Amino acid sequence: MSYPHPENTRAAAHPAPDAALDTDANTDANTDASGDGDGDAYGGGDAYGGGDAGDGDAGDGDAGDGDAGGDQSSEAEKAAEAGADQDLHKREHAWPLALPAVAAWATALVLLACSPLTGMLTAAFAALGAVATTWLTRRGPKEVGRQADGGTRTGWRNVVIATLICTAAAAASVALRIHALTTGPAAELAGKNAFVTAEIALTDDPKRRPRTSGRFPQESYVVAADLKIVESSGARQAVDVPITVFATGQVWSTLLPSRHVQVTGRLAKPTPGTLDAAILLVRGPPRILTPASGIQTAAGALRSGLRSAADVLPPDQRGLLPGLVVGDVSRMDPQVTADLREAGLSHLNAVSGANLAIVAGAALALSRLVGLPLPARAIFAAVAMIAFAVVARPSPSVLRALLMGLAAAVAMGTGRSKDGLAALSATVLFLVLFAPELARSYGFALSVTATAGILIFAPRWRDKLSGTEQEPDPSEATAAQDQGPHGCQAQGRQGPEAQGPEAQGPEAQGPEAQGPEAQGPEAQGSRDLKGQGLQGLTKQGIQRHEEQVSRAEGQACGTGERQGRARPPGAPGEAPASPYRLPRWVAEAVAVPAAAQVAVTPVLILMSGQLTPVAVVANLLVAPAVAPATLLGFGAALVAPVWPDGARLLVIPAGYAVGWIITVARWAVSLPFATVPWPAGLAGVGLLLLAVAVAIPILRRRAWRVMALTAAVAVLVVVLLIRPIASPWPPKGWLMVMCDVGQGDGLVISAGAGRGVVVDTGPDPVIMDRCLRRLGIEDVPLLVLTHPHADHVDGLPGVLRNRRVGAALVSPQRPGERAGTRISATLAQRRIPEWTAPPGTRWRFGPSELTVLSPDPARGEMNGQGEGSVINNSSVVLHVRWRSGSILLSGDLETEAQEELLHRFPVRADILKTPHHGSNRQSPDFLASLGARAALISVGADNDYGHPATHTLGLLRRLGLTVYRTDRSGDVAVVEHEGGGMAIVPRGP
Numbered sequence: 006m007s008y009p010h011p012e013n014t015r016a017a018a019h020p021a022p023d024a025a026l027d028t029d030a031n032t033d034a035n036t037d038a039s040g041d042g043d044g045d046a047y048g049g050g051d052a053y054g055g056g057d058a059g060d061g062d063a064g065d066g067d068a069g070d071g072d073a074g075g076d077q078s079s080e081a082e083k084a085a086e087a088g089a090d091q092d093l094h095k096r097e098h099a100w101p102l103a104l105p106a107v108a109a110w111a112t113a114l115v116l117l118a119c120s121p122l123t124g125m126l127t128a129a130f131a132a133l134g135a136v137a138t139t140w141l142t143r144r145g146p147k148e149v150g151r152q153a154d155g156g157t158r159t160g161w162r163n164v165v166i167a168t169l170i171c172t173a174a175a176a177a178s179v180a181l182r183i184h185a186l187t188t189g190p191a192a193e194l195a196g197k198n199a200f201v202t203a204e205i206a207l208t209d210d211p212k213r214r215p216r217t218s219g220r221f222p223q224e225s226y227v228v229a230a231d232l233k234i235v236e237s238s239g240a241r242q243a244v245d246v247p248i249t250v251f252a253t254g255q256v257w258s259t260l261l262p263s264r265h266v267q268v269t270g271r272l273a274k275p276t277p278g279t280l281d282a283a284i285l286l287v288r289g290p291p292r293i294l295t296p297a298s299g300i301q302t303a304a305g306a307l308r309s310g311l312r313s314a315a316d317v318l319p320p321d322q323r324g325l326l327p328g329l330v331v332g333d334v335s336r337m338d339p340q341v342t343a344d345l346r347e348a349g350l351s352h353l354n355a356v357s358g359a360n361l362a363i364v365a366g367a368a369l370a371l372s373r374l375v376g377l378p379l380p381a382r383a384i385f386a387a388v389a390m391i392a393f394a395v396v397a398r399p400s401p402s403v404l405r406a407l408l409m410g411l412a413a414a415v416a417m418g419t420g421r422s423k424d425g426l427a428a429l430s431a432t433v434l435f436l437v438l439f440a441p442e443l444a445r446s447y448g449f450a451l452s453v454t455a456t457a458g459i460l461i462f463a464p465r466w467r468d469k470l471s472g473t474e475q476e477p478d479p480s481e482a483t484a485a486q487d488q489g490p491h492g493c494q495a496q497g498r499q500g501p502e503a504q505g506p507e508a509q510g511p512e513a514q515g516p517e518a519q520g521p522e523a524q525g526p527e528a529q530g531s532r533d534l535k536g537q538g539l540q541g542l543t544k545q546g547i548q549r550h551e552e553q554v555s556r557a558e559g560q561a562c563g564t565g566e567r568q569g570r571a572r573p574p575g576a577p578g579e580a581p582a583s584p585y586r587l588p589r590w591v592a593e594a595v596a597v598p599a600a601a602q603v604a605v606t607p608v609l610i611l612m613s614g615q616l617t618p619v620a621v622v623a624n625l626l627v628a629p630a631v632a633p634a635t636l637l638g639f640g641a642a643l644v645a646p647v648w649p650d651g652a653r654l655l656v657i658p659a660g661y662a663v664g665w666i667i668t669v670a671r672w673a674v675s676l677p678f679a680t681v682p683w684p685a686g687l688a689g690v691g692l693l694l695l696a697v698a699v700a701i702p703i704l705r706r707r708a709w710r711v712m713a714l715t716a717a718v719a720v721l722v723v724v725l726l727i728r729p730i731a732s733p734w735p736p737k738g739w740l741m742v743m744c745d746v747g748q749g750d751g752l753v754i755s756a757g758a759g760r761g762v763v764v765d766t767g768p769d770p771v772i773m774d775r776c777l778r779r780l781g782i783e784d785v786p787l788l789v790l791t792h793p794h795a796d797h798v799d800g801l802p803g804v805l806r807n808r809r810v811g812a813a814l815v816s817p818q819r820p821g822e823r824a825g826t827r828i829s830a831t832l833a834q835r836r837i838p839e840w841t842a843p844p845g846t847r848w849r850f851g852p853s854e855l856t857v858l859s860p861d862p863a864r865g866e867m868n869g870q871g872e873g874s875v876i877n878n879s880s881v882v883l884h885v886r887w888r889s890g891s892i893l894l895s896g897d898l899e900t901e902a903q904e905e906l907l908h909r910f911p912v913r914a915d916i917l918k919t920p921h922h923g924s925n926r927q928s929p930d931f932l933a934s935l936g937a938r939a940a941l942i943s944v945g946a947d948n949d950y951g952h953p954a955t956h957t958l959g960l961l962r963r964l965g966l967t968v969y970r971t972d973r974s975g976d977v978a979v980v981e982h983e984g985g986g987m988a989i990v991p992r993g994p
Contacts, residue, residue, distance in 0.1 A: 045323050081922050103292045104432040107169045109175035109437045113444035116179040118278045121187070124180025131173035135166050179441045182637050190242045191232055195272040195283035203285060203293065204234040205250065210398060211257045213335065226257040232282065234266070246282035249275065254290050258335070263307045265296040266291035277910050280442040299820060304396045308333050310645025311638060314652035317658040325663045326656065330353035331397045341667055343771040348673035349602065349620020350627060353666060356397040357452060358406030362637045364393045365410060368635055383418030386851040387411055396642070401449035405456070408432040421980035425460045429453065450608045457595055458604020466596035472586035598624035607690050614685025623673040627666045634662035663695065675778070732977070735780050736990045740852065740887050741979040744776035745971040748922070748945030748952070749796030751776065752894065754885055756786055756850035763804050764789040764883065764894055768796045770803030774977065777804065786811040786850055791880040791896035793828055794873060801831060817841035817862040818879035844910060858910050859902070877921060878902035890915040891989040893935060893977065897921040903931035915939065916979060917966065923953025932964060939967045939989055946972040
């Protein structure tokens with residue numbers, strides 16, 4: 006998957022806090038990416054501490070005002086150098102700061118599935134380990150200062166102790182939470198599956214669950230809540246524990262968090278590994294006890310206003326815009342959701358740090374425009390982030406981004422420097438200790454790993470791609486050991502005498518050595534390069550610093566300025582410039598999504614067992630559209646309650662932005678190998694690590710790298726060019742394709758170029774739409790829905806997506822009146838005529854002639870043995886003829902309807918679409934009368950119905966029919982040979 010919640014975060018810490026948060030320095034789409042206190046957290050400055058050399062803020066000045074850049078006073082230079090040194094020190098200690106957070110996370114992850122006793126024992130052992138480490142590593146006064154690396158050893162000693170303490174704290178937190186949830190009244194009643202009357206307070210928006218039944222029941226919802234009062238068998242008890250509620254009814258969709266309702270239902274044991282006291286299965290509608298809080302009411306009004314304003318957009322954009330802006334996916338098109346997931350863009354329909362960054366950046370720009378001072382700007386940005394988090398709901402990724410963003414705001418307001426990885430570590434530690442259930446949240450894991458990947462990998466990759474990172478020539482490594490601090494050859498003795506007091510005395514440290522001559526531009530340029538590296542410099546700034554360092558080194562060596570400039574570019578001893586250097590902004594745009602994708606890949610493998618190579622390109626293409634869509638959409642949400650027409654005006658240009666995102670996602674998933682299957686779980690992660698271990702040595706050697714790239718290009722040529730030529734899909738001359746829709750039916754009959762008659766739509770609109778895309782179907786002159794069971798009609802939105810449908814043919818018998826009503830409403834909404842046809846009705850579309858054989862409206866309903874037999878026996882039956890042969894499409898007919906059709910309308914066919922997915926309810930006489938040579942069975946792998954039945958398979962083989970099954974062959978096509986006759990071509994699983 007790509008990365009469902011990775012933010013396009015900017016990655017490193019700035020030496021100047023105001024530059025880290027200002028929005029004036031850089032407003033391109035990738036600049037917004039963090040909001041987490043990392044690097045240019047809210048779109049300011051360069052990506053990872055960049056911006057021009059003059060953009061830095063030496064004290065508390067404004068990055069955009071040029072306080073430090075325009076003023077070359079010694080005070081500003083000293084302050085800038087001190088800030089750079091402090092920032093470098095923090096970056097060097099970022100990794101040790103991450104160890105306690107990782108240890109606490111891993112501890113909570115494991116102990117959530119264990120008993121409270123196990124957690125307390127783990128906490129005790131970790132605490133004892135911290136005490137023992139402190140005791141065993143103590144040093145007496147005589148030992149202090151003996152070792153040169155004493156500071157390093159002390160630092161790592163402290164890290165180990167902090168890691169053990171955090172492990173103990175996480176274990177104790179989880180143990181206490183589990184104990185509280187497993188010993189109260191709610192847990193006791195859940196163990197008995199007791200029927201209760203309960204008062205609950207909703208803690209999140211109800212989320213609609215997908216339908217799985219063919220009878221179109223009421224809408225089903227799941228919502229997180231706190232159980233406040235529980236009453237069972239006359240006993241009323243006050244509690245306060247988290248539960249998960251499953252309920253049905255449209256009324257649940259209108260409820261807001263913080264609202265108290267009374268419900269009746271049955272308590273059940275919670276899912277293992279979650280911090281819920283119970284599951285509540287609700288019966289009947291809720292009784293409202295209290296309204297939602299004022300804050301939640303206002304947030305709900307903003308979300309509702311955005312949904313209403315988005316009604317002017319097409320259906321796919323109408324659903325994505327609220328999801329992109331505030332995480333409201335209640336109207337998301339299933340096809341868009343699937344495309345985003347497979348293209349590695351699913352993080353866009355879940356609010357994350359990128360959204361928070363854009364909002365905070367806009368708040369900072371507005372506050373700066375009105376002239377607020379730096380602390381006031383930080384407060385305004387913090388308030389904007391908190392308000393946005395309330396509207397968007399505090400999901401794991403929002404919580405992580407909010408805490409990091411608040412840390413960045415505090416750093417900016419107080420004038421202190423910050424470090425992104427340290428802020429991320431502190432955020433993870435805080436959340437795991439106080440909300441340990443997040444340790445098992447994939448959304449939290451994706452958010453953290455994506456941010457960490459951007460912080461760690463993106464700056465290095467950006468510098469490599471842009472050529473701003475110079476590596477020393479290995480041939481000079483030995484000579485460098487004999488050179489002074491400026492690369493000068495050491496003269497005279499280098500022993501203790503040269504390092505003695507004479508060399509370190511007052512004369513060497515006096516005013517002469519520290520005077521203006523030593524503080525001039527040459528020395529200052531050298532010092533700046535030492536303190537800051539090449540980060541924070543423009544191309545001109547880098548050249549200026551290089552010239553200053555060269556002059557200073559030349560003077561120190563006694564050779565003058567000319568020797569510092571004597572070596573031409575590319576001379577021996579200088580790292581050659583990369584011939585593939587990219588502009589810095591392009592390198593940054595590539596490095597950010599690539600780093601995030603690499604970091605989240607192990608988590609995606611654990612989740613879904615697949616790789617998404619296309620994700621980097623897709624994220625790069627959609628990046629320019631994210632910020633405009635977010636800002637315009639959030640502006641529309643703010644305006645909608647007071648000026649609905651104005652909100653619609655803002656939504657229209659936002660629709661173009663989300664339309665571009667949808668287009669990119671649809672293009673990306675259509676590419677070959679957009680997703681690559683990979684073993685799921687720990688085995689898949691282990692295989693990935695093995696592949697990386699093999700790839701790194703290969704890519705580090707130039708010859709091996711060239712060979713590997715050549716082999717990769719050859720494989721791509723075979724896959725992208727030769728394979729489609731050898732085995733194209735759909736095959737040439739196709740007449741009909743049975744789509745592999747799982748447990749259901751979905752068939753397409755050729756009606757000419759780009760046109761097809763669709764018979765049933767399967768259970769999943771995404772799968773059905775994909776099949777029609779592969780066939781190039783853009784026009785459906787006739788849609789046939791044989792009967793209203795979910796496995797035949799629930800994929801209807803996939804057929805209607807961006808296609809013209811001429812008319813829909815349905816069964817004249819309506820035994821499932823409720824289901825038929827729902828289908829009719831859907832068709833009427835799209836203004837598609839709904840037809841019924843008596844037996845003998847005939848149409849011709851392109852090479853195909855369709856004749857209706859059943860059911861006869863003059864005959865009554867036909868019962869059967871199964872619960873849905875009446876609906877199955879009312880299926881529309883079609884006989885399709887081509888010049889080369891024919892096929893019988895028999896819907897889900899069972900034994901009674903098959904025998905009735907045999908006596909009323911005997912027919913012959915070359916191919917049979919086996920009735921009812923090959924169930925055991927088949928008439929041998931009916932099957933034998935057809936004279937078919939092949940049987941097609943549309944069936945889902947490992948289904949719960951036992952389809953196809955062993956008895957039916959044996960019967961078909963005894964009759965001489967060759968069987969083709971979609972669960973084993975994938976899509977199955979009926980094709981016409983050039984010389985006449987038909988053949989069946991499976992696409993393959």
